[in-house]
């Protein structure tokens with residue numbers, strides 16, 4: 001475990017009486033960026049929530065290193081109409097029961113806002129932000145706790161190209177500083193370009209390795225539970241998408 005930021009072993013989770021994850025094994029080391037890829041309903045968010053300790057596994061274990069992981073939920077999970085500024089939302093992520101923010105909290109929040117390029121919008125109410133700006137607030141909230149493990153749920157969904165580039169660059173820097181990153185995404189091209197490892201999940205781990213080694217279309221077709229997909233094959237072989 002010393003060289004790993006998180007490890008799940010034999011993780012089985014059921015929700016509403018239905019099996020969602022089945023004996024999942026996955027470890028992430030400091031400096032790695034692992035992309036969690038799979039179809040809708042594959043159990044990706046469930047896996048992140050289990051790592052956070054928000055779900056009780058039926059069997060198996062979850063271990064994380066020191067400190068609470070940073071979590072970037074999907075945008076719709078945050079209450080954007082709450083009357084709070086960008087700075088307040090980020091400071092809130094460090095809030096402790098019955099005490100206001102101290103100097104360390106303010107410094108960490110300012111640093112997090114700076115890293116996501118939102119320092120200029122610190123006083124803006126969160127309800128007035130665009131989708132890409134909201135995504136950056138969620139990342140700043142996770143970074144404000146300076147976590148060694150960062151879990152992100154679809155951070156690239158619904159953001160424009162400059163925000164995608166900012167986030168890609170930021171994640172690479174964080175990994176370079178030794179953070180361990182696990183993120184779900186539906187953007188296969190982006191995942192192949194930015195992740196050091198990909199984990200193909202469909203209730204269980206179908207494949208796990210560096211993008212360059214996951215070129216067998218059969219693995220991807222199995223992960224997505226489809227018989228054939230020109231789009232997937234084109235992505236894997238680097239050819240044009242079929243029209």
Ligand SMILES: Nc1ncnc2c1ncn2[C@@H]1O[C@H](COP(=O)(O)OP(=O)(O)OP(=O)(O)O)[C@@H](O)[C@H]1O
Nearest residue numbers: 015016018020038039040041042043044045046047
């Ligand atoms: N609270 C719940 N109660 C019962 N079933 C649930 C609950 N939350 C999720 N599920 C089910 O668990 C399965 C996995 O859901 P999950 O959100 O983890 O998938 P996902 O891979 O993140 O999907 P997506 O790509 O659509 O976000 C789905 O079939 C979903 O309907």
